Amino acid sequence: MYKVVLVRHGESVWNQENRFTGWTDVDLTEKGVHEAIKAGEVLKSLPYEIDIAFTSVLKRAIKTLDYILAENDLLWVPVRKSWKLNERHYGALQGLNKQETAEKYGEEQVKLWRRSYDVPPLPITAEDERYPKNDRRYGLLTEQEIPLGESLKDTIARVVPYWEAEIVPHIKAGEHVLVVAHGNSLRALMKVLENISDEDIVDLNIPTAVPILYELDDDLKPLHRRFLGDQERVQEKIDVVANPSKIME
Numbered sequence: 001m002y003k004v005v006l007v008r009h010g011e012s013v014w015n016q017e018n019r020f021t022g023w024t025d026v027d028l029t030e031k032g033v034h035e036a037i038k039a040g041e042v043l044k045s046l047p048y049e050i051d052i053a054f055t056s057v058l059k060r061a062i063k064t065l066d067y068i069l070a071e072n073d074l075l076w077v078p079v080r081k082s083w084k085l086n087e088r089h090y091g092a093l094q095g096l097n098k099q100e101t102a103e104k105y106g107e108e109q110v111k112l113w114r115r116s117y118d119v120p121p122l123p124i125t126a127e128d129e130r131y132p133k134n135d136r137r138y139g140l141l142t143e144q145e146i147p148l149g150e151s152l153k154d155t156i157a158r159v160v161p162y163w164e165a166e167i168v169p170h171i172k173a174g175e176h177v178l179v180v181a182h183g184n185s186l187r188a189l190m191k192v193l194e195n196i197s198d199e200d201i202v203d204l205n206i207p208t209a210v211p212i213l214y215e216l217d218d219d220l221k222p223l224h225r226r227f228l229g230d231q232e233r234v235q236e237k238i239d240v241v242a243n244p245s246k247i248m249e
């Protein structure tokens with residue numbers, strides 16, 4: 001049996017402001033930092049000493065990973081960063097307030113944009129200042145790889161090949177792997193891992209900075225998945241992600 005731990009980053013400034021974020025490189029809030037440290041404490045209590053970690057090229061995930069590693073005195077472990085673990089690119093929605101967008105386009109449309117399997121957001125153009133090629137960290141991506149706005153399906157198409165090629169070999173070698181990524185890049189991975197249907201994926205919401213422990217069989221099919229920590233608190237956090245206008249202290 002194999003194991004792997006996945007973690008979504010702690011609360012970001014734009015989570016707090018209820019804005020579509022995607023590839024925008026916003027920082028953690030103070031609460032997000034505390035959440036990340038707490039996730040580190042939760043992992044410390046497990047018999048799971050991290051050997052290698054994977055994250056995106058966005059600072060909210062990188063910093064969450066650093067706080068987790070620091071809490072475990074494991075800042076020395078190898079860390080691989082890839083844009084393929086980035087949040088889903090939210091296209092022209094990036095920067096907009098989710099509540100105001102729902103008032104403009106309707107709750108149903110916003111739910112489709114946020115949670116459906118194959119509905120992409122409104123796209124940006126190559127002239128848009130949010131076009132990823134304008135950012136040096138994406139300079140080596142081909143035109144085809146550069147997203148203008150991704151559906152969950154598009155996100156799966158880059159996350160899952162990266163998982164298979166770069167992460168799975170470490171799990172199969174018996175290493176303890178930690179992946180710190182984003183709400184929708186993790187939904188993409190979990191959909192495929194657990195074979196969640198296109199209809200059911202709409203209801204999967206990933207709480208901030210809650211370690212998700214998978215036990216996997218020899219073919220890496222999940223035997224068991226658990227959100228670690230106080231279960232009532234985990235559920236409250238899931239509700240906030242599902243309905244982000246709800247305030248939680």
Ligand SMILES: O=C(O)[C@@H](CO)OP(=O)(O)O
Pocket residue numbers: 015019020021022023087090114183184241
């Ligand atoms: O804005 C985003 O990039 C994501 C994650 O914060 O939001 P949502 O939960 O609406 O997909």
